[in-house]
Amino acid sequence: MAFKIASSPHVSTSLQTNKVMQRVALCLIPGILAQVYFFGMGTLVQILIAVITCLSAEAAIMKLRNKSIKNALSDNSALVTAVLIAVAIPPLTPWWMTVIGCFFAIVIVKHLYGGLGNNIFNPAMAAYVLLLVSFPLQMTNWVAPSELAANQVSITAAFAHIFELSTAGLDHFRIAVDGHTMATPLDTFKTDLSMGMTSSESLQRNVFDGMTGVGWFWVNLAYLAGGLIMLKLKVIRWHISVGILMAIFVCSGIGFLLNPDTHASPMLHLFSGGTMLCAFFIATDPVTAATSTRGRLLFGAIIGVLIFVIRTYGGYPDAVAFAVLLANMCAPFIDYYIRPRSYGHRAGN
């Protein structure tokens, strides 16, 4: 009788990589729709650019490595990376930045480390950090939510802006858009606190509606819904997501209870920026996360604590990308020190 030996987590699944990745991409749709509704059509254009760049880069590098291009493209992992980059960056980012980011994600972060399954860092988040570090100005200009902007960013205006077209016919689209970029709610909140305002004063601004940022609450809610569908479909397991959300809730709850004037409420932390996108779609990347059950909880908790710490005390308003990359570095150690009990052995090793 042959025993099937599999690497941890010792759960057999009928899902192949391409199916998993396909479902992840499909579950992103509610969030994308919410983002398009609140922040205009730019996101769709970004997805288009990112998907084309990522798939071409993947095909080119597989050709260089003498491997099957068809297999690599059909596993859909480059597609998911592309969509994650596209939804993470500001919707009206110039096209060449998206291209640089996608190229970096696929070529440097993924394939120079050995391709799918071997990369240490999450490609999408590494690309985001690359862009944020290299082009801080463009990366902190988010589109104003449609409720605050006079007119929504149409698909033509988005194209004109992203591709930096300046023909006479399109100029008025660009100008119409230029007036409507602004800092994200988390950014506004951070700037206000650093200028000596209290958190309740900052929340009076028009980018907030009482508790969270205008639009952002619904975007995060949509990603949460997509994430719950993924849980239901058993595409991901709950440990990492719960670890992140619990850690953010506990940390920000303690901070808010101790000093509500200088801390964001748990609500603002959970439903702003990329929290839900990170918790369900980014941190749950099976390649770069810890593999055991307890390890995943710890991995998630590390991300959650880091998000809170960087948002509250660090230099960047949203910390998802940095938190994920730092936790990626910890993942091998977590796997080393937290090993599941082997069948027939005592607890411990």
Add this chain to the structure above:
Amino acid sequence: MTNYREIAWQGLWKNNPGLVQLLGLCPLLAVTATVTNALGLGLATLIVLVGSNILVSLVREYVPKEIRIPVFVMIIAALVTCVQLLINAYAYGLYLSLGIFLPLIVTNCVIIGRAEAFASRNNVTSAAFDGLMMGVGFTAILVVLGGMRELLGQGTLFDGAELLLGDWASSLTIQVFNVDTPFLLAMLPPGAFIAMGLLIALKNVIDDKIEQRKPQQEAEIIARARITKVG
């Protein structure tokens, strides 16, 4: 060990201090944001390396083995101080932009490494030639890395060359393409690490190609101390 061709080949390519021995990574990564800085630091290192190799080779018979390292460091420190004062006097702008990395040449592992591994065991002429070739190899890597980073980062080459070469050199600056927004990653240390990794990969590819082209010809192996400590 007085085969000059072999010494040149070792210093420039086969045992290149930047690409193969990975010595002196600290200045290599820190000051190569522009070609000018890279060239300035490379030349300063080159001068110190030749000088220290000559001096160490001259005194090698008289220095007791037990205290040779402190003596070598003293020699190198004296030379670095001279070079630093010279640059301070004649290229003040470069002196400012190189900053702490100029005095830090003292701790550059290439120099102490060559003093210990080569100059203390060979005669003056071959030690001087080895210092020259190692220095040229190191400078070449610095300049290539600086060129890559400057080109990617701000789209220019030889920006600020007048700091090194005098006012006439300001016309050397080449604006290869115009960028509205500098690509900061290339200018920051992570960009240097990535570019360095790509250069090493490129060298390995070239070596593989050469190896494939002439499989029957065995290269003569020279036993030499390889120092792999990174400094």
